[in-house]
Amino acid sequence: MLPPPPPRNTRTCPSPAADRPTLPMPPAAPSPDPYRDWADLPELPLAEVLRRLLPCIRSLYAFAGTCRPWRHLLRASAADLIRPRIPPLLLLCPDFRLVPFSPLVVPQSLSYPIPAPAEGATLLSASRGHLILLRRGSFNSLHLVDALTGAERRALQLPSPHFPYHYAALTPSHLLLFHSMHAFFSLPFPEHPSPNNNNARPDWTKHALPRAASIVTTVIEFRGRVLGLTDRAQILEFHLGGAPSNQAARLLPTTGLPDATRFDRLQFGPHLVAAGDRLLLVLFMFEANLAPLVFRAPRVNKIGVYALDWARMIWEEVDNIGAYTLFVDIAGRSTVACVDVGNCGVEENRVYVGVPNSRAWRRPLPPGWEASPNVEGLGLNSRETMACRPLASPISVHPRLFF
Known part of the structure; x- marks a missing residue:
């Protein structure tokens, strides 16, 4: 009888996977959270x-x-x-409607709730998404109204009821109120009223203007600086962060502009605007007086656009502002420079003008456009055109959200 066979070696070679370390399983993906934090x-x-x-x-x-x-x-x-x-909206008065330049901005015109302070008020300016209204009589107050919604944001007591206030503007930190060629008032804005007295008198600060300065008509921001413009096209720079009251504004010497008698100062005035990295000035030029002995009301027949050379502080007339378009608001005393808005039907390298008592922007004209001698020109000298109500129309509007 044969001996039984030796036991077979049943050991098997381990597979490579058997020697791998065991990895933890990844956590299950969380279920979608409808309240996910989008802020991050x-x-x-x-x-x-x-x-x-x-x-x-x-x-x-x-x-x-x-x-x-x-x-x-x-x-x-x-x-x-x-x-x-975004081309500015136009606020039309007295029907109080907001009209967009294009349906892409707003699908249709919007009804505008009549702001309570508008009754008997005078518009001082449209500034940083606000209408700044002056009420006289028994009120003697300044009202800041949301330019898009018509809601009153603040009513302020005037520094004095007797001054002839002619212009006001908002900066990122202050409200400025002008009453003469020699001085103006400032107030921190947004102002925080006293917790114990919401009707506390606002703490206005009076500042002196340079003696050589004329009437301030415009205040804008440019490269972090607060600049002002007078009716004679003089440039001022404001410093309101703790500067002495007699050093809050200084005159910047510039050259290159025509004499102040050659452009309109009172009805339309010069307009200052930041267009990207350039500071531009718009002047409504009078036609040359060809017959000095024949009296005739001066007629605006040219739109002059000037760019400031900061290195030399010289204004240079330009006939091309590139892809930019200027919207000059006469009533609101503001000018907007837009770029890349061709999809809204806006023509580039053009100047649009909003004249009081009109219903839309005037036809766009290139910088430096000049009417021929036998053409009526812009029609900007007629008394009928300039006869405006206290709340003139149209007024260009940008929402307060964008400031």
């Missing part, structure tokens, strides 16, 4: 979203209403990205 999205793609929403104001408000960081991003981008790419 990176800024770069959000800025691209903002670009794609332009120029629709309704979409931009929806973006800003998503969360506070998005609202802050919109406001931080407004000066360079938002405002230059």
Whole structure:
């Protein structure tokens, strides 16, 4: 009998996978949260979203209403990205309607609730998304109204009821109120009233203007500076952050402009505007007086546009402002420079003018346009054209959200 066979070696070679360490399983993907925090999205793609929403104001408000960081991003981008790419709305009075330049901005005209302070008030300016109204008589007050909604934001007691206030403007930190060639008042804005007395008298500060300065008609921001313009096209710079009251404004010497008698100072005035990195000045030029012995009301027959050379402080007349378009608001004493708004039907390298008592922007004209001697020109000298109500029309409007 044969011996039994030796036991077979049943050991098997381990597979390579058997020697691998055991890895923990990844956690299960969380279920979609309808209340996800959108505030942590990176800024770069959000800025691209903002670009794609332009120029629709309704979409931009929806973006800003998503969360506070998005609202802050919109406001931080407004000066360079938002405002230059939205043609201003026109507020028509006395029917109080907001009319867009294009349906892409707002699908249709909007009814505008009549602001209570508008009754018997005088418009001092449209500034940073506000209408600044002056009420005399028993009120003697200054009213700041939201330019888009008509809601009153603040009513302020005047520094004195006796001064002939002619212009007011908002800066990022102050409200400025002008009453003469020699002085103006400032008030921190937004102002924080006393917690114990909401009716406390506002703490106005009086400042002196340079002796050589004329009447201030415009205040704008340019590269972080607050600049002013007088009716003689003089440039001032304001310093309101703790500067002595007699040093809050200084005159910047410039040359290169025509004599002040050659452009309109009172009805239309010069207009200062920031167009990207350039500071531009718009002058409504009078026609040459060909017959000095024949009296005739001067007629505006040319739109002159000048750019400031900061290195030499010289104004140079230009006939091309590139892709920019200027919207000059006579009633609101403001000018807007837009760029890349061809999709709204806006022509580039043109100047649009909003004349009181008209219903729309005047036909666009190129910088330096001049009427021929036998043509009526712009029609900007007729008394009928300039006879305006205290709340003149039209007024250009940008929402307060964009400031």
